[in-house]
Amino acid sequence: MGDRDLALAAHLMRRAGFGASRGELETLAARPYEDVVGDLLRPERFPEVEEDLVDRYYGWDSFHGPPARWIYRMVNTRRPLQEKMSLFWHHVFATAFFKSEHVASLNRQLQMFQRVGMSDMRTILLELSRDPAMIYWLDNNENVSGEPNENYGRELLELFSMGAGNYTEDDVKMAARAFTGWTFAQPIPLYPHGHYDARFEYRPEEHDDSVKTFLGETGRFDGGDIIDIIVRQPATAAFIARHLYNFFVADEPQVPAWPIEPPRDPEAIRILVGAYLDSDGDMRTVLNAMFTSDFFKEAQFRRVKSPAELVTGVLNLVETHRTPEPGIGVYQAAVTAMGQELLNPPTVEGWHTGKEWIDGGALSERVNFAVNEVGDGSKPGIQAIVRRVSESGSELSPEEFMSVCLSLVGPLTVGDETRAALMAYAESQGPLRFHTEADEEASARRIVRMVQLIVSSMEYQFA
Amino acid sequence: MTRPYALLRAGFPYLKTVGMRRVVDFPVDVAVTRDMRVFALCRFEGLAGSAKIARVAWEDDANLGDISSTGSGEGQVTWPVQMLLDRGGNLVVSDEALHRITFITTEGEFVGMWGAHGSGDGELDRPSGIAFDADENLYVVDTMNHRVQKLTKDGRFILKWGTFGDGPGQFDMPWGIAVDELGDVYVSDWRNDRVQKFTAEGEFIFELGSSGSGDGQLDRPAGVTVDGDGDIYVADSGNDRVLLFNADGRYVEKFIGDATLSISGRAYMLANAKPLRLRDMADIEPQKRLRSPRSVRVDGEGRMFIPDYGSFRVQVYQKDAVPLSEEEIIAMPRSPTLQVT
Numbered sequence: 001m002g003d004r005d006l007a008l009a010a011h012l013m014r015r016a017g018f019g020a021s022r023g024e025l026e027t028l029a030a031r032p033y034e035d036v037v038g039d040l041l042r043p044e045r046f047p048e049v050e051e052d053l054v055d056r057y058y059g060w061d062s063f064h065g066p067p068a069r070w071i072y073r074m075v076n077t078r079r080p081l082q083e084k085m086s087l088f089w090h091h092v093f094a095t096a097f098f099k100s101e102h103v104a105s106l107n108r109q110l111q112m113f114q115r116v117g118m119s120d121m122r123t124i125l126l127e128l129s130r131d132p133a134m135i136y137w138l139d140n141n142e143n144v145s146g147e148p149n150e151n152y153g154r155e156l157l158e159l160f161s162m163g164a165g166n167y168t169e170d171d172v173k174m175a176a177r178a179f180t181g182w183t184f185a186q187p188i189p190l191y192p193h194g195h196y197d198a199r200f201e202y203r204p205e206e207h208d209d210s211v212k213t214f215l216g217e218t219g220r221f222d223g224g225d226i227i228d229i230i231v232r233q234p235a236t237a238a239f240i241a242r243h244l245y246n247f248f249v250a251d252e253p254q255v256p257a258w259p260i261e262p263p264r265d266p267e268a269i270r271i272l273v274g275a276y277l278d279s280d281g282d283m284r285t286v287l288n289a290m291f292t293s294d295f296f297k298e299a300q301f302r303r304v305k306s307p308a309e310l311v312t313g314v315l316n317l318v319e320t321h322r323t324p325e326p327g328i329g330v331y332q333a334a335v336t337a338m339g340q341e342l343l344n345p346p347t348v349e350g351w352h353t354g355k356e357w358i359d360g361g362a363l364s365e366r367v368n369f370a371v372n373e374v375g376d377g378s379k380p381g382i383q384a385i386v387r388r389v390s391e392s393g394s395e396l397s398p399e400e401f402m403s404v405c406l407s408l409v410g411p412l413t414v415g416d417e418t419r420a421a422l423m424a425y426a427e428s429q430g431p432l433r434f435h436t437e438a439d440e441e442a443s444a445r446r447i448v449r450m451v452q453l454i455v456s457s458m459e460y461q462f463a
Numbered sequence: 464m465t466r467p468y469a470l471l472r473a474g475f476p477y478l479k480t481v482g483m484r485r486v487v488d489f490p491v492d493v494a495v496t497r498d499m500r501v502f503a504l505c506r507f508e509g510l511a512g513s514a515k516i517a518r519v520a521w522e523d524d525a526n527l528g529d530i531s532s533t534g535s536g537e538g539q540v541t542w543p544v545q546m547l548l549d550r551g552g553n554l555v556v557s558d559e560a561l562h563r564i565t566f567i568t569t570e571g572e573f574v575g576m577w578g579a580h581g582s583g584d585g586e587l588d589r590p591s592g593i594a595f596d597a598d599e600n601l602y603v604v605d606t607m608n609h610r611v612q613k614l615t616k617d618g619r620f621i622l623k624w625g626t627f628g629d630g631p632g633q634f635d636m637p638w639g640i641a642v643d644e645l646g647d648v649y650v651s652d653w654r655n656d657r658v659q660k661f662t663a664e665g666e667f668i669f670e671l672g673s674s675g676s677g678d679g680q681l682d683r684p685a686g687v688t689v690d691g692d693g694d695i696y697v698a699d700s701g702n703d704r705v706l707l708f709n710a711d712g713r714y715v716e717k718f719i720g721d722a723t724l725s726i727s728g729r730a731y732m733l734a735n736a737k738p739l740r741l742r743d744m745a746d747i748e749p750q751k752r753l754r755s756p757r758s759v760r761v762d763g764e765g766r767m768f769i770p771d772y773g774s775f776r777v778q779v780y781q782k783d784a785v786p787l788s789e790e791e792i793i794a795m796p797r798s799p800t801l802q803v804t
Binding site for chain 2: 052059060061193196325329
């Protein structure tokens with residue numbers, strides 16, 4: 001196992017998961033890369049997060065519970081890609097709390113992403129179209145025969161599948177008519193005894209059963225038929241491929257620019273589109289093509305971490321919250337302060353990603369968060385780093401001290417400016433020594449400080 | 464007080480519902496004073512305050528105001544699990560985040576606390592269930608040490624039993640505990656989906672329950688209590704119900720929830736036109752049902768109080784059973800029979 005294997009394993013786990021501890025990375029790096037990808041694509045091989053434990057200690061909550069529990073799942077899941085794909089679909093099918101304030105249905109939507117997020121595009125869009133949180137978010141509960149509401153039909157085409165420029169206004173109208181009558185049964189209201197789940201309801205008396213022409217095909221279409229047609233479109237393959245590339249590989253321009261700005265790597269998109277079309281939109285096939293490609297392996301540190309990735313990555317570095325502990329809500333608050341309030345995206349477009357994650361306020365939130373978390377030398381992950389540094393020699397030169405810390409935190413590749421700053425700190429107190437107990441204590445403090453400097457670097461902001 | 468030889472179980476009807484959202488928020492346990500004030504121990508993992516003790520009047524459901532608050536200071540709670548009244552009328556609360564037992568008055572004044580995190584004698588790792596014996600010694604379920612400890616009321620170690628496992632006398636993250644009038648101890652063995660009965664010194668007597676959702680089966684049992692007839696009540700949280708077993712551990716019946724609107728809930732609804740209509744449009748069957756009850760308590764009047772965790776209320780039932788002497792009922796036959804006269 002070389003450093004390159006370790007770096008590639010770390011890259012894969014940052015992208016297909018939420019980071020991993022050094023010990024976990026070493027185990028993964030010792031295995032064939034394709035086998036590791038194979039395991040990620042088959043989450044059913046691994047146990048679920050222990051929901052009974054989460055229920056016992058975190059319990060239920062009004063709004064903050066589900067996103068905080070989700071962060072716990074991200075950190076503790078043994079099925080990281082399943083959870084990462086849930087986050088991916090939450091980005092693409094952005095549905096927010098602020099409109100409905102209905103926690104139960106948002107929670108149900110998240111569970112739906114966890115359940116079908118790695119299946120095929122037809123299943124995913126069908127489940128989405130029957131999802132009460134989405135139906136309410138885009139007003140399909142008001143979409144009835146004779147008085148169609150086009151909101152869902154429009155966004156299904158523009159933001160959820162094909163992208164602008166690949167369909168006509170008539171197609172939007174026909175899609176909307178096909179989804180008339182797709183609604184939900186009225187749930188019991190919040191007061192006085194709490195939320196009750198909403199469930200999908202099809203009302204034939206509100207459905208427009210007339211003949212429709214959609215994307216050149218004609219028939220007595222309902223929503224399911226519309227989805228069948230959508231998922232066969234090369235435009236859908238290209239749109240989802242670009243979303244996957246932006247989320248998993250490298251930052252793309254924001255979605256509204258896609259009709260006018262070509263993909264950063266057209267060949268990569270071509271490979272993903274081919275995998276999609278060859279497999280009838282099977283997500284595992286597309287993800288496998290992506291994670292095993294050269295363009296993915298070569299894309300290390302070419303994406304800005306989303307706030308959720310930054311926070312969960314730090315938690316995996318410090319190795320806390322491996323079982324439920326008080327205070328998980330702090331991490332939900334941290335992600336929110338960095339500009340990503342989970343289950344409450346700003347609009348149906350979702351969050352703007354890439355460099356748009358970073359402004360002055362968000363950057364200081366990100367840096368302060370990471371520096372505070374790693375600054376506690378009692379945390380298991382930090383203790384492990386100190387131990388590993390001390391095991392690499394009884395006396396380390398400043399260069400060795402810096403290099404081993406960069407390796408243990410990432411492995412992280414840094415530019416000249418960061419390297420110079422880290423070296424200046426490493427050299428400021430001479431070699432790192434472990435000869436005496438006093439040496440060990442002083443060196444442990446220096447290692448913690450070095451890790452703090454590393455996580456406050458520009459490079460650490462990239463996945 | 465002696466136990467009846469047997470019971471004629473006439474019924475166990477639903478009596479009333481206490482509390483509503485914003486008053487009784489995610490209740491995990493309940494205690495009722497002699498003057499019929501209902502104290503609901505509330506806990507949820509929010510960003511701001513996450514625990515409190517709500518007080519509600521039994522007669523008119525009036526909100527009497529919260530006591531205690533979230534934190535680690537004197538009288539505060541962080542992850543409270545169970546709550547008792549002691550003989551002096553003070554509240555006793557276990558806290559599995561702070562690894563301690565806190566005593567406060569019913570007005571919220573701090574009385575005392577003890578507990579240290581660890582695995583030594585008298586130390587605690589996530590204390591959950593608590594129950595007094597007749598001498599006011601406190602049995603504490605020491606969840607992450609997979610054991611039960613008996614301590615004096617001021618926290619001095621007396622005895623312990625239990626190790627991790629699924630054999631008799633072993634536990635896997637136990638939760639609730641109860642002591643009957645004879646001194647025997649009942650422990651809900653959460654991850655083993657069973658309740659074990661022990662002598663006061665921790666000798667295994669029997670176990671009831673198995674994993675599942677059938678009659679008499681359990682899915683992560685939380686609180687447990689015993690009444691003066693020896694009946695055993697188990698908060699079967701994962702199955703959203705409470706199960707009743709007789710003193711021998713034989714399954715008797717289940718309670719799945721029959722809630723009606725509390726007085727405060729009714730007043731809220733009548734003052735709010737939109738929720739009134741939405742409720743009118745909805746299938747309200749699910750609103751009767753219990754959601755993840757984490758405790759169950761009975762009082763001397765045969766009333767059963769179930770903190771209905773997911774539904775912001777306490778559901779109350781009334782036991783109706785006639786005690787029978789040996790002369791009034793035949794002895795237990797060896798086998799069932801179809802001949803009834």
